[in-house]
Amino acid sequence: MKLSFKNIEKQFSGLQVIDNFSREIDDGELVALVGPSGCGKSTLLHIAAGLEKPSGGVMLADGAPVQGPHPERTLMFQENALYPWLTLEQNVSLALEFQKNDKQQSRAEARLWLEKVNLAGFESYYPHQVSGGMRQRAALARAFISHPKALLLDEPFGALDALTRMTLQDALRQLIREAGPTVLLVTHDVDEALFLADRILVFSPRPATVLKEFSLARHEKTHDLSEFAAMRREILGLLGIHAEQDDVAKLIEEVEV
Numbered sequence: 512m513k514l515s516f517k518n519i520e521k522q523f524s525g526l527q528v529i530d531n532f533s534r535e536i537d538d539g540e541l542v543a544l545v546g547p548s549g550c551g552k553s554t555l556l557h558i559a560a561g562l563e564k565p566s567g568g569v570m571l572a573d574g575a576p577v578q579g580p581h582p583e584r585t586l587m588f589q590e591n592a593l594y595p596w597l598t599l600e601q602n603v604s605l606a607l608e609f610q611k612n613d614k615q616q617s618r619a620e621a622r623l624w625l626e627k628v629n630l631a632g633f634e635s636y637y638p639h640q641v642s643g644g645m646r647q648r649a650a651l652a653r654a655f656i657s658h659p660k661a662l663l664l665d666e667p668f669g670a671l672d673a674l675t676r677m678t679l680q681d682a683l684r685q686l687i688r689e690a691g692p693t694v695l696l697v698t699h700d701v702d703e704a705l706f707l708a709d710r711i712l713v714f715s716p717r718p719a720t721v722l723k724e725f726s727l728a729r730h731e732k733t734h735d736l737s738e739f740a741a742m743r744r745e746i747l748g749l750l751g752i753h754a755e756q757d758d759v760a761k762l763i764e765e766v767e768v
């Protein structure tokens with residue numbers, strides 16, 4: 512699905528959050544949105560999802576104006592939104608049952624998707640009985656089961672520790688390769704953006720405008736991101752973080768773990 516942001520403006524009670532944002536996101540492309548907290552990244556995702564209406568400009572999905580939410584454009588949040596009173600299988604299956612699919616068939620398909628995200632054997636567990644990483648795996652299965660044409664991911668792994676985040680990034684990349692949706696990814700983790708994205712948009716503080724765009728398409732990537740060191744430094748610099756500060760932040764993170 513091609514997503515087109517055309518001269519998007521957004522204000523909330525006089526607060527200008529998005530200022531004339533225009534970009535085309537190609538079918539099957541993964542674009543990461545990186546920027547300071549509160550600059551308006553989630554607002555852009557909500558506009559693409561049809562949850563918020565722009566104050567100006569137009570949002571198009573495959574050339575048609577976005578009028579509201581649609582299962583073709585699936586949003587996934589950081590805090591997994593699994594229902595605590597349903598098992599993992601029921602949670603994943605629900606995405607299909609909502610679309611009036613046959614219940615037994617939906618359950619069978621949910622089991623297949625849970626297997627794809629390495630959760631075979633945990634179908635009848637409740638969310639509180641599994642780890643945060645496992646809950647996000649289930650949330651990924653639920654996001655992919657209805658074969659969305661666009662996936663809108665808002666800090667999907669932000670609440671996880673660094674190691675779990677990496678294994679989830681691998682799982683996400685594998686699912687994307689198989690299913691080929693267009694993906695918009697909001698992340699605070701520059702390494703996550705470098706690892707997953709074909710393109711990175713770095714935003715200014717509010718109102719969000721694009722400071723710089725980085726293309727990473729056609730790179731065969733691993734978690735060893737040393738070939739992107741210069742780009743990483745530049746992105747962090749645009750965000751006002753200098754390498755030494757970043758190292759200190761990492762050190763603090765390690766000490767806290």
Ligand SMILES: Nc1ncnc2c1ncn2[C@@H]1O[C@H](COP(=O)(O)OP(=O)(O)OP(=O)(O)O)[C@@H](O)[C@H]1O
Pocket residue numbers: 523528546547548549550551552553554555717
């Ligand atoms: N529904 C809303 N009503 C009023 N103000 C809103 C609404 N949604 C967002 N805002 C405001 O718009 C600004 C941008 O919020 P948004 O969540 O898009 O930022 P963000 O870049 O995703 O931030 P973060 O990285 O911290 O999640 C904030 O000042 C926020 O308070």
